[in-house]
Amino acid sequence: MSITGIHTCPDCNLPLTYRCADTNVIVCSHCFAPVKKPADGHLAQRVNLLIAKDEVTPIQIGTQGEWSGKKFEIIGRLRCVFADGFTNNWTMYFDDGGIMMLVENCGQFAVYEKTTLERNIAFSRVAALDYGSETAELIAGKQYTLERKTTCEYMEVEGETWLFDDDGKFTRLEVAAQRGGRLALIENNKGSYITFRIHYVPFPDFAFKNARSLVIGTVTKELSCSTCNEVTRLYSWPLANSYTCTSCGASYTFENGERKFKRRIGLNKSPAIPLHATGVIRGIQYQVVGFMEKEDDESYKWREYTLFNPIQGYAYLSEFNGHWIFLQETGHAPVITNNKTMQFDYDGKVFKLYNQYRYSVVDSRGEFPGNVFDNKKPNCKEWIAPPEIWARELHDSGLCWFQGKHISRSELYAAFGKDISLPFKVGVGAVQPAPGMVGLSLLLRGGAGILLVFLLLFLFSITYNREQVVYENMFVLPGTPEIPPIVTPPFKLDKWRANLEFHISAPINNSWFETAITLVNADNGNEYAVENGVEMYSGYDGGEYWTEGSSSGDVLMNAIPAGNYFLRIDPSKGPGNIETFSLKATYDVPMWRNFFIFVLFALLPLLAVLVLAVIREGRRWQNSPFYHQ
Amino acid sequence: MFKEYKKLSWFFIWALLMAGGMMYANYSGYRIFTFNSQQQWNAGGPGYHK
Numbered sequence A: 001m002s003i004t005g006i007h008t009c010p011d012c013n014l015p016l017t018y019r020c021a022d023t024n025v026i027v028c029s030h031c032f033a034p035v036k037k038p039a040d041g042h043l044a045q046r047v048n049l050l051i052a053k054d055e056v057t058p059i060q061i062g063t064q065g066e067w068s069g070k071k072f073e074i075i076g077r078l079r080c081v082f083a084d085g086f087t088n089n090w091t092m093y094f095d096d097g098g099i100m101m102l103v104e105n106c107g108q109f110a111v112y113e114k115t116t117l118e119r120n121i122a123f124s125r126v127a128a129l130d131y132g133s134e135t136a137e138l139i140a141g142k143q144y145t146l147e148r149k150t151t152c153e154y155m156e157v158e159g160e161t162w163l164f165d166d167d168g169k170f171t172r173l174e175v176a177a178q179r180g181g182r183l184a185l186i187e188n189n190k191g192s193y194i195t196f197r198i199h200y201v202p203f204p205d206f207a208f209k210n211a212r213s214l215v216i217g218t219v220t221k222e223l224s225c226s227t228c229n230e231v232t233r234l235y236s237w238p239l240a241n242s243y244t245c246t247s248c249g250a251s252y253t254f255e256n257g258e259r260k261f262k263r264r265i266g267l268n269k270s271p272a273i274p275l276h277a278t279g280v281i282r283g284i285q286y287q288v289v290g291f292m293e294k295e296d297d298e299s300y301k302w303r304e305y306t307l308f309n310p311i312q313g314y315a316y317l318s319e320f321n322g323h324w325i326f327l328q329e330t331g332h333a334p335v336i337t338n339n340k341t342m343q344f345d346y347d348g349k350v351f352k353l354y355n356q357y358r359y360s361v362v363d364s365r366g367e368f369p370g371n372v373f374d375n376k377k378p379n380c381k382e383w384i385a386p387p388e389i390w391a392r393e394l395h396d397s398g399l400c401w402f403q404g405k406h407i408s409r410s411e412l413y414a415a416f417g418k419d420i421s422l423p424f425k426v427g428v429g430a431v432q433p434a435p436g437m438v439g440l441s442l443l444l445r446g447g448a449g450i451l452l453v454f455l456l457l458f459l460f461s462i463t464y465n466r467e468q469v470v471y472e473n474m475f476v477l478p479g480t481p482e483i484p485p486i487v488t489p490p491f492k493l494d495k496w497r498a499n500l501e502f503h504i505s506a507p508i509n510n511s512w513f514e515t516a517i518t519l520v521n522a523d524n525g526n527e528y529a530v531e532n533g534v535e536m537y538s539g540y541d542g543g544e545y546w547t548e549g550s551s552s553g554d555v556l557m558n559a560i561p562a563g564n565y566f567l568r569i570d571p572s573k574g575p576g577n578i579e580t581f582s583l584k585a586t587y588d589v590p591m592w593r594n595f596f597i598f599v600l601f602a603l604l605p606l607l608a609v610l611v612l613a614v615i616r617e618g619r620r621w622q623n624s625p626f627y628h629q
Numbered sequence B: 001m002f003k004e005y006k007k008l009s010w011f012f013i014w015a016l017l018m019a020g021g022m023m024y025a026n027y028s029g030y031r032i033f034t035f036n037s038q039q040q041w042n043a044g045g046p047g048y049h050k
Helices: A123-127 A409-416 A439-463 A593-622 B003-028
Strands: A006-008 A013-020 A025-027 A033-035 A064-067 A070-082 A086-094 A100-107 A108-115 A137-139 A144-163 A170-177 A181-189 A194-199 A219-222 A231-234 A242-244 A251-253 A259-264 A280-281 A283-298 A301-309 A313-320 A323-329 A341-344 A349-368 A379-385 A389-395 A398-407 A468-476 A491-505 A511-521 A527-541 A546-548 A552-575 A580-587 B038-039
Touching: A006 A123, A070 A219, A086 A144, A123 A137, A123 A144, A123 A170, A123 A181, A123 A349, A137 A170, A181 A301, A194 A313, A280 A409, A301 A349, A313 A398, A323 A389, A341 A379, A349 A389, A439 A593, A468 A552, A491 A511, A511 A580, A527 A552, A552 A580, A593 B003
Parallel strands: none
Antiparallel strands: A006 A013, A025 A033, A025 A144, A064 A070, A070 A086, A070 A144, A086 A100, A100 A108, A108 A194, A137 A144, A144 A170, A144 A398, A170 A181, A181 A194, A219 A231, A242 A251, A242 A349, A251 A259, A280 A283, A283 A301, A283 A349, A301 A313, A313 A323, A323 A398, A341 A349, A349 A379, A379 A389, A389 A398, A468 A580, A491 A552, A491 A580, A511 A527, A511 A552, A527 A546, A527 B038
């Protein structure tokens, strides 16, 4: 990376060295004066900005990374302080000389790529949209809804950066469109604004080098309670925006960097997972830094544990009736443009509206992001596709999306140790998965695959069936009621074991014919016997001809061992003139009945899973005020 | 692609057992769940000789 220009610091007159032509502010490395490079690039002037000092972030000047196949280095930052928090806008200096912003917000990282809107829409018009319901067409064919609106109170600077707003006070809008991505609109002067395309990127995807090493469990701030003088240690400050003194329940928020007492809160509920315990959840080590009990307008109460990792930011464990959900706030979230949305598709899954409520905090200890003690009761909605959930909170500053997934008690015991005591489960949780729970689509595909395999196997097996007629004859019956037995000539059955099917046919009408068939093994005398009869009746009833029964039938002998056999046939007949009957013995015939029974048995577990899933879903939705067809 | 089918491994094991049963029944000529009262007599009878 080349040095692009040398200027002189107006405060100390020592040289200032810019690395990038696109930046316009640099902090003097000698006297730490923030200096602005004028547009003509010749004279430098001091600007009225504070110097960013906090080091509770994994990024630092000199950190290198990669985004979209391009390597970059961090050369500076603007720390934008809002009423309820701050963002670090790091300057990414790419190998090709270009710059972009890497915006870090409580463990979420997004690359801001400058873009130009095709349509000239007034900033005030977009700012006046209702969150998540009204839309404006910012790009042709794409309706954008307003998701967040924040006002920067002041900015701090570090290193070499691009100051996009001279006085450090601006309003930032985040808008999103379905299949249209997310945009940030930053009003830099009255009426004009800069537009950025937002690319949310998971922290590991940047493959950072020379990042700052942060250790979990590090105390970043100690504060004495104004009520009881007890010292509270904070682990996620300056990200933490509110905390409760664990000694007396005095609750504070930070507003523009100043601590303010809000109210005294109950300390009646003991957390099941102790405050400040650490554990690894889904590959990331977290520390429990906060615990609160929330209550909705219908007096339902649930508990939330605030987890913190200095690099990944905050995460949450929510517990209701002993069922746990692990949640993380994310900007890479669904886009809903209608307040009445009952369900939406996301990542190939259908999320259905499950709950809607407003809550207040009734018990707390520890520290939290955002102002949780303002009693403003945010409007919350939850959409579920068990075991996953999307929870949305509507605050004054816009929408916050939390992506969650059921977490089992065993995972929590594995993370925090066996000494914790988790509450017993009651009923079915909102996103509790059923044992062996799989989607209907997967069940159907699995079932269809097995059906196909069974069919192929069966077709393969019947190619080895001989279907050999080993005996066939037509017999003339005497006119007497008593019919002497018939003994056939011997025949050979030479498979290890196989079946033998008899087809009997007699010319009967309004009568019956029956025969006992005994298969005798001529070698060892073993006998196998079956009986089969046929009957057929017909007549007229009310002028209509009817028939019942059949003049022929089949009977099967199972698993006959190899050997020399003969048949002994004992026929008997009913009234009427039955003069003949025929018998055909077919050796080793295919049995489709076996195929259907085995397929039925093979698919029974899937049917059981389906039935159990229907029952479980019914119980799950009993806790929801919403009905989905 | 096949990762999601791991969730059904228990079912595939069960189906494999059933498929084995079907193949054996077909091979031995045994029709399952037949209630046609096929009777069998052994020439040696139920007793035995010393």
